[in-house]
Amino acid sequence: MNETHAPEGQSAAKISCRGVTKAFGSKRVLTGVDLDVNVGESMVIIGGSGTGKSVTIKCILGLIRHDTGSIKIDGQEVNSLNTREREEINRKFGMLFQGGALFDSLPVWENVAFGLLHARKVPRRRARDMAVEKLAMVGLGPDVGRLSPAELSGGMQKRVALARAIATEPEIIFFDEPTTGLDPIMADVINNLIVEITRKLGATALSITHDMASVRKIADKVAMIYGGKIIWSGSIKEIDRSGNPYVEQFIHGRADGPIQMQVRRL
Amino acid sequence: MKLDLRLNPLALIGRAFLSSLSSAGRLFFFTVESITHCVRPPFFSRLLLNQIIEIGYYSLPVVGLTGIFAGMVLALQSHTGFSRFAAESAIPNVVALSITRELGPVLAGLMVAGRVGAAMAAEIGTMRVTEQIDALKTLSTNPFKYLIVPRLLAGLITLPFLVLVADIIGIMGGYLVGVYKLDFNATAYLDNTWDFLEPMDVISGLVKAAVFGFLIALMGCYHGFNSKGGAQGVGAATTNAVVSGAILVLVFNYVITEAFFSR
Ligand SMILES: Nc1ncnc2c1ncn2[C@@H]1O[C@H](COP(=O)(O)OP(=O)(O)O)[C@@H](O)[C@H]1O
Ligand SMILES: [Mg+2]
Numbered sequence: 221m222n223e224t225h226a227p228e229g230q231s232a233a234k235i236s237c238r239g240v241t242k243a244f245g246s247k248r249v250l251t252g253v254d255l256d257v258n259v260g261e262s263m264v265i266i267g268g269s270g271t272g273k274s275v276t277i278k279c280i281l282g283l284i285r286h287d288t289g290s291i292k293i294d295g296q297e298v299n300s301l302n303t304r305e306r307e308e309i310n311r312k313f314g315m316l317f318q319g320g321a322l323f324d325s326l327p328v329w330e331n332v333a334f335g336l337l338h339a340r341k342v343p344r345r346r347a348r349d350m351a352v353e354k355l356a357m358v359g360l361g362p363d364v365g366r367l368s369p370a371e372l373s374g375g376m377q378k379r380v381a382l383a384r385a386i387a388t389e390p391e392i393i394f395f396d397e398p399t400t401g402l403d404p405i406m407a408d409v410i411n412n413l414i415v416e417i418t419r420k421l422g423a424t425a426l427s428i429t430h431d432m433a434s435v436r437k438i439a440d441k442v443a444m445i446y447g448g449k450i451i452w453s454g455s456i457k458e459i460d461r462s463g464n465p466y467v468e469q470f471i472h473g474r475a476d477g478p479i480q481m482q483v484r485r486l
Numbered sequence: 487m488k489l490d491l492r493l494n495p496l497a498l499i500g501r502a503f504l505s506s507l508s509s510a511g512r513l514f515f516f517t518v519e520s521i522t523h524c525v526r527p528p529f530f531s532r533l534l535l536n537q538i539i540e541i542g543y544y545s546l547p548v549v550g551l552t553g554i555f556a557g558m559v560l561a562l563q564s565h566t567g568f569s570r571f572a573a574e575s576a577i578p579n580v581v582a583l584s585i586t587r588e589l590g591p592v593l594a595g596l597m598v599a600g601r602v603g604a605a606m607a608a609e610i611g612t613m614r615v616t617e618q619i620d621a622l623k624t625l626s627t628n629p630f631k632y633l634i635v636p637r638l639l640a641g642l643i644t645l646p647f648l649v650l651v652a653d654i655i656g657i658m659g660g661y662l663v664g665v666y667k668l669d670f671n672a673t674a675y676l677d678n679t680w681d682f683l684e685p686m687d688v689i690s691g692l693v694k695a696a697v698f699g700f701l702i703a704l705m706g707c708y709h710g711f712n713s714k715g716g717a718q719g720v721g722a723a724t725t726n727a728v729v730s731g732a733i734l735v736l737v738f739n740y741v742i743t744e745a746f747f748s749r
Contacts (some may be wrong), residue, residue, distance in 0.1 A: 283620045307626045315624040319616040325609075339626035383623075 231314040232422040233292070234259045234392060242275055249275050251448030252289065256391075257441075262418060262425040262437050266444035266470060268479065274318060276445065277392060277394050280426070282306050284302035293392075306366060311339060314390035314423075318397045320381040322369035322402075328380050329355070329365030332394075339446040354383040358413055375406040382410070386417055391420060395427040400436045411437040432471055444470060446479065516708050520638055523630040530636055533615040537640030541602050541611065541699075545648055547596075548601060552593045553585070553652035557659025560584055565668050577668070586687045592739050595698035598645060599705075599731035605729035606637055606706025609715035611720035619711070628634035632713070637703045642712035645699025646692040690746045697742060698735050705731040 233360045235257040243249040249272040257263040265273050267281065271347060277288040282298060291298045293309055298481030302310065314335075322331050332351040336342040344349065358379040369377060378398065385393055395414060399407035411434050420426045427437055442468050443453035452464045459471060502609045564580045609729060612631055613619050664670040706727045713723035 222572070280625055281620075283623060303628070305685070307628065310624055310626045313624055315621070317617050317621060319617060321621040323613075323618055323621070335625040338632075470745075 224400065233257065234294060235259075235426065236271070236290075236295075237276075238290045239375060240276070240279055240284045240286050240291060242272070242279060242284065249448060250279070250286070253398050253445070253452055254465045255294075255443060255453070257424055258296065258455055259424055260422060262427070262438055263413075264427045264429060264438045264439035264441070264442060265443050265445055266428075266430060266435060267469070268430065268481075272448055273445055274404070275398055277396060277426060277428060278313075280383065281313060281394065282310065295299040307339075311388070312391045314385035314388065316378075316381050316385040316393070316394040316395045316398055317386070318371075318400065319345070320377045322377060322381055324369050327365065328372070329366050331369060331380060332383045332387050334384060340388060351383070351387065352425075352472075355380070357386070358416065359409070374438050375402055375409075378410055380407075382413060382417075386421065386423075389421055390423060392424045392426065393421075394431075395425065395438075397428055397430070399431050404433075407431065407434065408437070414438050430470075433471075442466050488547065488674040494709035495685045496735065512712070516711070517704060520634050520704070520707070521628055523552070523628065523635050524639060528631065530632055533632065533636040534639055535593070537636045538644050540605075540635055541598070541640050541703075542644035542647060545598055545644075547655075548597045549594045549648045549652050550655050553599055555658035556589045556593055557581060557585055557656035557661075558663045560589070560656075561660040561668065571594055574632065574670075575669070575674075575678055577664060578660065578675045579682040581599040581664075581681045582657050582683045583687055584681065585656035585660070586653050586691045587743075588691075588739070590649050590656055591691045591694040591698060592647050592735060594645065594652045594695065595702065596732055598641075598699070599702045599735055600728055603702045603731040604705040604724050605708040606703060607713070607724045608720055610707055610710025611723040613712050615716055615720060616710060627709075634707045637707055638700055641699035641701075641703030642696050644697070645695040645702075649687075649691055649695035653688065686746070690742070693746075694742050695738060697738055701734045701738060702731040704732065 233256045235255070237253050237255040238254040240250055241248070253272075253276055255263075255265075255276075260326065265276065267273050275284060278284040278291075280291055282301075282342065293312065296309070298306070298309065300351050322328075326334070329348055329351040332354050333342070333347040335342065336347040348365075351394070352365055355362065360383070361381055362378065364376070364380075365373070369380065374378065374448070382389055385395075396416060398410050414425070414427070415438055417423075420443060425438070427434075427438060439453050439456045441453065443450045443466070445451070446466050450468050452462055453476065454462060462468065465478045469479050475481070538716070559579060560581045564577050565574065568574050568576055568580070582624070611621075619633070621634055661672075661675055661679070664675045665672050680718050708729040709723040710720075713719045
């Protein structure tokens with residue numbers, strides 16, 4: 221296998237994973253993920269469905285406990301943290317979930333303001349104003365704030381989820397398949413928002429997608445995951461001449477190649 | 487081979503034993519973690535208030551209805567029995583005792599297990615499978631504090647009040663049947679009720695209620711929190727919450743009765 225490790229930019233690494241493994245029962249999902257994301261960089265992980273992309277960022281976020289290996293955030297090893305310290309670290313994060321994961325018991329504005337209200341203890345009136353501001357950043361009017369998430373279309377839900385992810389102006393933002401399930405135009409709107417907002421906040425971004433249009437728009441660097449490992453990583457400019465058959469098959473969306481879809485085997 | 491193993495009764499028993507051990511362990515740690523979060527700040531008092539209204543206020547009709555019919559039927563049935571010994575004057579007291587010690591807390595507990603336990607499991611379970619609980623964590627909010635603690639405390643605080651209401655309405659039900667159907671003298675019925683009712687009868691019922699409220703909420707939260715696998719998983723969690731809540735109500739009813747009244 222043509223293995224290329226992430227570049228060794230140790231000093232500036234915002235997120236650094238070494239040999240991260242995770243198995244669910246007998247199913248080994250991650251078999252040794254090495255990944256570095258530098259400050260201010262936008263890293264995109266590509267890979268087929270079910271290859272462990274979401275599991276990777278959930279390990280980094282501490283939502284799933286990885287089995288072995290090391291994950292460092294700003295140089296701090298997360299394995300040894302207690303719940304309190306973990307919550308402290310999570311303040312640096314914003315996360316856009318694959319399915320939005322909006323709180324359906326709360327109106328839209330309170331979803332957006334959630335981190336401000338509860339983690340930052342911003343007073344309600346002020347938090348509401350800030351939420352309206354953030355909604356405007358993703359192109360939604362203040363009247364949307366009063367609606368419940370169930371009343372929104374898919375594209376609007378994604379935008380609200382995006383507004384929630386950025387509301388506390390996090391240092392690191394995670395985007396899990398931000399454009400999946402959207403029409404191409406809405407997908408492009410979301411891509412533009414991601415680029416614009418991460419620039420504006422000067423945030424480090426780690427995204428997941430299998431949408432190549434999205435990759436070309438938002439990535440500074442790309443890492444490809446296959447078989448529970450990062451098998452290639454490099455800058456977006458290099459992706460078309462990676463020389464890696466897995467990457468080539470993926471970016472051209474070909475059914476035949478080294479990656480075999482397990483359609484017949486169980 | 488696999489089939490053999492499944493049909494082997496020893497293997498079946500062994501597997502059931504192991505899985506019940508591990509779920510007992512998980513429930514234990516869940517309970518301990520919940521309780522430690524009950525006493526450590528920050529507290530979400532708004533959410534606690536919401537839950538108290540949700541559990542308490544909206545359960546009033548159900549609890550009132552079960553109370554009044556339980557009281558009425560008690561009066562009727564004990565009349566059948568006691569009239570054979572010409573001991574009708576004991577009816578008011580029997581009604582009051584049965585309601586305050588047993589039927590009030592148990593019936594209210596069972597109704598609340600159905601209404602509230604199910605709702606908690608369904609809501610928290612849906613939040614689990616749609617990643618809303620993960621979202622809470624990424625927003626630096628502890629799901630135990632935000633979701634579990636308000637519900638457990640609300641159950642603990644609210645159920646005694648509901649049971650007090652059930653007690654009063656149940657005794658009133660007995661009174662209505664006693665006076666309007668069994669031709670008791672109204673003041674004599676009430677005198678007979680109060681004269682033999684001791685504070686301990688009511689207090690034991692309220693202690694039961696607090697324990698039931700906590701257990702029902704615990705079952706709803708636990709099964710919801712650990713649900714997985716989409717709509718079906720949430721459905722299973724809801725069923726488990728109601729069934730285990732109801733069983734725990736009955737088991738602890740016996741345990742607490744034993745603790746209070748057996749010498
Ligand atoms: N909580 C879990 N329990 C068991 N298996 C899981 C869990 N989460 C993910 N998996 C499995 O891990 C694999 C990778 O999942 P995921 O990271 O969500 O894929 P994707 O790359 O599409 O985001 C899948 O096969 C999935 O079944
Ligand atoms: Mg995924």
